[in-house]
Amino acid sequence: MTTRVRLIELAPGGAADAEAVDRIMGAAFDPRYGEAWTRSQCIGILAMPGVWLTLARVDDVVVGFALVRAIMDEAELLLIAVDPAARRRGVGAALLRGVIAECDGRGVARLHLEVRANNPAVALYAAHGFVRAGVRRDYYRGTGGQTHDAHTYARDLRA
Numbered sequence: 001m002t003t004r005v006r007l008i009e010l011a012p013g014g015a016a017d018a019e020a021v022d023r024i025m026g027a028a029f030d031p032r033y034g035e036a037w038t039r040s041q042c043i044g045i046l047a048m049p050g051v052w053l054t055l056a057r058v059d060d061v062v063v064g065f066a067l068v069r070a071i072m073d074e075a076e077l078l079l080i081a082v083d084p085a086a087r088r089r090g091v092g093a094a095l096l097r098g099v100i101a102e103c104d105g106r107g108v109a110r111l112h113l114e115v116r117a118n119n120p121a122v123a124l125y126a127a128h129g130f131v132r133a134g135v136r137r138d139y140y141r142g143t144g145g146q147t148h149d150a151h152t153y154a155r156d157l158r159a
């Protein structure tokens with residue numbers, strides 16, 4: 001029997017990768033929930049200090065990304081997304097581990113994130129030590145004007 005192991009490569013990205021990010025964004029987020037960002041929102045935030053993009057590639061193709069903003073010793077995971085065709089193969093976990101390692105290197109003490117209530121991504125965050133911190137009622141507005149709560153999570157990186 002032949003077994004093929006596909007390597008997940010993580011690398012920093014930038015505004016030049018906006019097309020790949022846009023492609024993953026469009027495929028990964030369900031428009032019903034209003035979680036996705038526009039291309040110009042992504043490009044705009046990438047120009048801000050303390051913001052970085054990590055790309056995940058398999059066989060040289062971008063299959064996922066994470067976008068993070070750090071201010072002093074606090075950071076926020078703004079977005080993490082994986083192409084539906086590449087899911088449940090460890091790409092999201094690799095990105096999250098990469099983000100945590102980068103935060104460590106930058107002296108970040110606490111990493112925050114917010115996620116739509118009932119988003120299955122919560123299982124990924126819980127598996128990586130994130131603890132629920134609060135709720136933002138009606139934070140996301142999806143198609144048809146329907147709103148969805150956001151839950152905030154955080155993980156201490158110095159614990």
Ligand SMILES: CC(C)(COP(=O)(O)OP(=O)(O)OC[C@H]1O[C@@H](n2cnc3c(N)ncnc32)[C@H](O)[C@@H]1OP(=O)(O)O)[C@@H](O)C(=O)NCCC(=O)NCCS
Binds near residue numbers: 028090091
């Ligand atoms: C969340 C997301 C990034 C996970 O990416 P992924 O590459 O499939 O994640 P992984 O394969 O690394 O999963 C690691 C673990 O997280 C958990 N997990 C991930 N997706 C899950 C799901 N849909 N349901 C339940 N558990 C899940 C599991 O414990 C999984 O381990 P397992 O496959 O061995 O059971 C991906 O589903 C995604 O892009 N979702 C849409 C975008 C989004 O909502 N992002 C979060 C808010 S910004």
